[in-house]
Amino acid sequence: MKKKQKVVRIHPRKKPNLAMPVCPYCGRDAVMRPAEYVYGDDTITAGSMLYVCSGYPDCNSYVGVHRGTKKPMGSLADKELRNKRIRAHRAMNRLIESGYMCKNGVYAWLSCSLNLPPKETHIGCFSDYMCEQTIMECERVLENWKGKRAA
Known part of the structure; x- marks a missing residue:
């Protein structure tokens, strides 16, 4: 006779416990x-x-x-990556402050530009490479927009 497996139900409003982050550099908690x-x-x-x-x-x-x-x-993140993330946020903020896009618009555009799902378009999780891509894309769009306004 087979033993019945216990079904664990999670209350829909309760979020699962988040595991403590692990350092990607040394592997410590x-x-x-x-x-x-x-x-x-x-x-x-x-x-x-x-x-x-x-x-x-x-x-x-x-x-x-x-x-x-x-x-x-x-x-x-280590010091270098934290600085890259700060630079990426500043690049995005320049688009917002220029009036070119709103914050939600910047994230939607960036998600498409970087070919990432919207839920993964979060600078706090970006690698060095993704931060560089974000900075480059934001600067390219801002220069293009300023050029069109000046013409």
Whole structure:
């Protein structure tokens, strides 16, 4: 006689527990810490949190946490990748501030330009290469738009 398998049902409103992020550089688990742990007195937003590689400061990778949650804003990144992501966000913001596109429009356009599903078009998860592509595409569109306006 076969044993009945137990069916586990998840309440539709409950989200599954998120696993702790793992450092892509050294493979250690990340731990949640106040932003002051990394930034000290230079912390911009009081009460903000980070996931920091448990090998910090030897392994200098971390990522911000969405306020009021335990959800990381992306994947852990070292200094170089964090700077690339900042540059990519700035490039996108120039499109928005220029009046060329709204924020949702930029993400929809970028998703198509990079051939990514919309749910994967998140700079906080981008690699070095995808950040470079984002910067290049944003600058190309902005230059083209400015050229048309000047003509």
